[in-house]
Amino acid sequence: MKLKHNINPFLLHIINFVILVYSFLTYVPWYVLSGSRQAIAKSKQIKAKPVYHKPSSAYRSVNSLHCLASVLYPGCDTLDKAFKYARTKFENKKLLGTREILKEEDEIQPSGKVFKKVILGKYNWLTYDEVYTKAANFGSGLAVLGQQPKTNIAIFCETRAEWMISAQACFMNNYQLVTLYATLGGPAIVHGLNETEVSTIITSKELMQTKLKDIVSQIPLLRHIITVDGKPTTWSEFPKGIIVHTMASVQAMGAKAENVNKQRVRPVPSDIAVIMYTSGSTGLPKGVMISHCNLIAGITGMAERIPHLGEKDTYIGYLPLAHVLELSAELFCLSHGCCIGYSSPQTLGDQIKEGNKNTSIYIPIFLYYMGEDNTMEIMDRIYKNVMNKVNEMSSFQRSLFILAYNYKMEQISKGYTTPLCDSLIFRKVRLLLGGKTRVLLCGGAPLSAATQRFMNICFCCPVGQGYGLTESAGAGTITEVWDYTTGRVGAPLVCCEIKLLNWEEGGYYNTDKPYPRGEILIGGQNVTMGYYKNKERTQTDFAVDENGQRWLYTGDIGEFQADGCLKIIDRKKDLVKLQAGEYVSLGKVEAALKNLPLIDNICAYASSFQSFVVAFVLPNQKEITELARKKGIKGTWEEICNSAEMEKEVQKVLADVASSANLEKFETPLKIHLSPEPWTPETGLVTDAFKLKRKELTAYYLEVINRMYGTDKN
Structure with missing residues (x-):
């Protein structure tokens, strides 16, 4: 979609003439030297x-x-073999980078959400050989604590270098790694840990004190908690029988001569590498059993589609490693000699002070979102x-x-x-x-x-x-x-x-x-x-x-x-049949409208007993406030959102966008509700991966739905 300008017509003609002359003079050398001829030919090929x-x-x-391809390198049919191969090939190259956090500040957004602004220091890098050694020692230390091959061990931690080191330790020793989102709520964490019967969990000080301490009494088999970033400040709140260790102390145990390679059993391709709990839109999360050969095949497929990836490339690791895309991407980069620099979503945009952007320091060349x-x-x-x-x-x-x-x-x-x-x-x-x-x-x-x-x-x-x-x-x-x-x-x-x-x-x-x-x-x-x-x-x-x-x-x-x-x-799950027989895909409607600046999020709803679609809208506070000012609508944020006049104004904008997106009239929300409250995992209206929970949203806005459809009992 082209952007509209209001430049003077005479000046526009001059600019267009300059562009025409420039294009004419540079086309031939550009076409010959840029490689675009080959790229254009490839883009037209059958894929x-x-x-x-x-x-x-x-x-x-x-x-x-x-x-079908299944192995990235000959003989590397398990994740531990792939890492051993990479360690041998890229031994002294940088692998995992962690940047010092000097200071954190809270920044309140117009919507009321709080983002962290961080003042960052230098990067500290670990080489392939150093990461391999740390992982090997950690794995041996876990064996000293009693971890047996083919038994489950959980990691509940933010994305960071220690997460990957822990994962590699598990892959080396054939421990089945249970992954849980750091944003999961208490009941979901308890469900995952109890279902997999873990006795050891790897976590951070912050998550241990903010989430785990409230639920450890509900996890009867838990015996060991390992913090990746040093000792926590308080210890007394944990039940008897649970021992808290630091990652460094476990690595030190594993590094002792008598414990090196203790009870190490190498995995075979069909062994489970990860039990990954997905953040489902309904019910409790499900644990997906992912084998070594599953992940090896997946990253083999990715490798063919990203050409020329190698030692000069840097990957930004900021998404949850408990998500399969981030884990696969990092394993894929690790196997090709790339650097992985750890970041956060707040340092990728304008939520961080100028001069402190992660990306401006280590200059990423390859980035996966x-x-x-x-x-x-x-x-x-x-x-x-x-x-x-x-x-x-x-x-x-x-x-x-x-x-x-x-x-x-x-x-x-x-x-x-x-x-x-x-x-x-x-x-x-x-x-x-x-x-x-x-x-x-x-x-x-x-x-x-x-x-x-x-x-x-x-x-x-x-x-x-x-x-x-x-x-x-x-x-x-x-x-x-x-x-x-x-x-x-x-x-x-x-x-x-x-x-x-x-x-x-x-x-x-x-x-x-x-x-x-x-x-x-x-x-x-x-x-x-x-x-x-x-x-x-x-x-x-x-x-x-x-x-x-x-x-x-x-x-x-x-x-x-x-x-x-x-x-x-x-x-399939998003399809609703309207009263007149038309089928509406709610996901299609949301995808067409969610990019509107007025909207931060949108959930479409349709009843089979009605002839039109409605929507709950999480509005962008800055944009809505400005629109209210232009329309002369005054009041608090809640009053603006609950204003019938404001709902009509936003619905008009939605209708225009829906038309340009080629939505049918019956697909376009005829009525909307502006929600002044944010949708977060804590409210229960979205998953821990921030996907819509339709059932919960429908129940939460039931009275609003009845009002929009005119079916309220009053």
């Missing part, structure tokens, strides 16, 4: 094909039509922040930026690059992420086309999307770096194949023209073993075919386009 010529056939990457934040994807948040700053520019500056933006968007759509615009216009925006970012990838949540194109343009690098689930070890599809289309998630990775299953209720068939459509099924060695102690759900979501191939039923609806790339178009 995946059906294995057989029939509608129900699975699609495979053209690079794996005859055999999951695309989820507390109210929306981080990319979407950066997009809105930058566009707000553009709107604050002078008329001439804003018009010049918009002209450059529109010009580059046109060039990108043709597969061309714009080095002059990149260096003169977009340099400052690019510096938000360090200035040398080479690749941006998004997965875990859909990235809007407008935001994806914005990132392409302003950060001057490929911005792709991927698709995968915890149940597929994070692997499924990734767009190729020379694919500048939007709204697609790429072709199947070389480790797996994907087929589409007819879904009659939704009207999706793999015989549809021009593109086959249906429920996405993923098959391959990356498909996991199922759910821990949940045989019934495992049998529902997984199946094995006559050839022994394991398949995952994702519940997502996709379509394969002409070049073999997949597009996610719907989700």
Whole structure:
């Protein structure tokens, strides 16, 4: 979507003439020297094909039509072998970097949320050899504490170097690592720890004192708590029988000559590496059993899709390592000799004081996003922040930026690059992420086309999307770096194949023209073993075919386009049939509207007994307050949100955006409710990964729903 400018027509003609002359003079040398000719040719190639010529056939990457890939390096079929290989190859190279935190400050946002501003010091790096030694010692120390091979051990900790060291220790010794989000609530933590019967948990001082101390009495088998960052200040509150250790002391035990390699049993590919608890939108979290070969296959698929990754690249580790995408990405980078510098979401945008940005210090070259934040994807948040700053520019500056933006968007759509615009216009925006970012990838949540194109343009690098689930070890599809289309998630990775299953209720068939459509099924060695102690759900979501191939039923609806790339178009659970018979995909409605600056989050709702859609909206306080000022609507924040006039004004804006996004009239929310209260895991309205909990949101806003539909009993 092009941006609108208000530049003087005469000046516009002059600028366009200069651009025309510049393009004419530079086109030939640029085309010959830039490599774009080859990139354009690659972008037009077929990327995946059906294995057989029939509608129900699975699609495979053209690079794996005859055999799916499963091993990154010969003989490295388990995670401990992959790390040992990397340690030998990159022994003295930097691996894990932790930056000193000198000071923290709370910054209250207009919405009332509090972000941490941090004053940061220098980076302290550990080499591959140092990380390997620390992990080996820690694993041996755990054996001294009584940890046995193939038994469960939990990690409940923020993303940091010690998390990865702990994980590698478990992989080396064939301990089954149970992962829990640091943001999980008490009942979910208790459920995960008790279901897996862990006796040892690895955590941080902060999480031990803020969360674990309130629930340890509910975990009867717990015997050891290991803090990764030193001794806590208080010890007396823990029940008798629980011993608190530091990571350093356990490593010291393991480093003693008599304990080195104590009881070490190497894993085989089929052994469980991780039991990963997903933050489900309904009920208690489920533990997905992920084997060594599942993760090895997944990162093998990722490696083929990200070219030239190596020792010069730096990865920003800031997403939860308890999420399969972050864990897979870091294992993938570790296996290629990359540096991993640990960061946080607050240091990636404008939430940190100038001069202290993590990204400006270690200059990332490769960056992987999951695309989820507390109210929306981080990319979407950066997009809105930058566009707000553009709107604050002078008329001439804003018009010049918009002209450059529109010009580059046109060039990108043709597969061309714009080095002059990149260096003169977009340099400052690019510096938000360090200035040398080479690749941006998004997965875990859909990235809007407008935001994806914005990132392409302003950060001057490929911005792709991927698709995968915890149940597929994070692997499924990734767009190729020379694919500048939007709204697609790429072709199947070389480790797996994907087929589409007819879904009659939704009207999706793999015989549809021009593109086959249906429920996405993923098959391959990356498909996991199922759910821990949940045989019934495992049998529902997984199946094995006559050839022994394991398949995952994702519940997502996709379509394969002409070049073999997949597009996610719907989700079975989000489909509602209206009174007049039309089907509405709530996820589709939300995806079309969530990028509006007025909105921080949105939940669409539809009743089968009604003929229209309604929505609960978490408004952006700054934007809504400004709109209220323009419309003469006064009052407190709650009064503004509860104003019927304000609801109508926002609904008008939503309707305009819905129309431009090609939503049908019956899909466009006819009535909305503006929520003054934030949606957080603590409120129970979103998961710990900040995904919508539809059932809880519906119950919470039941009276509002009745009011909007005119069905309230009063």
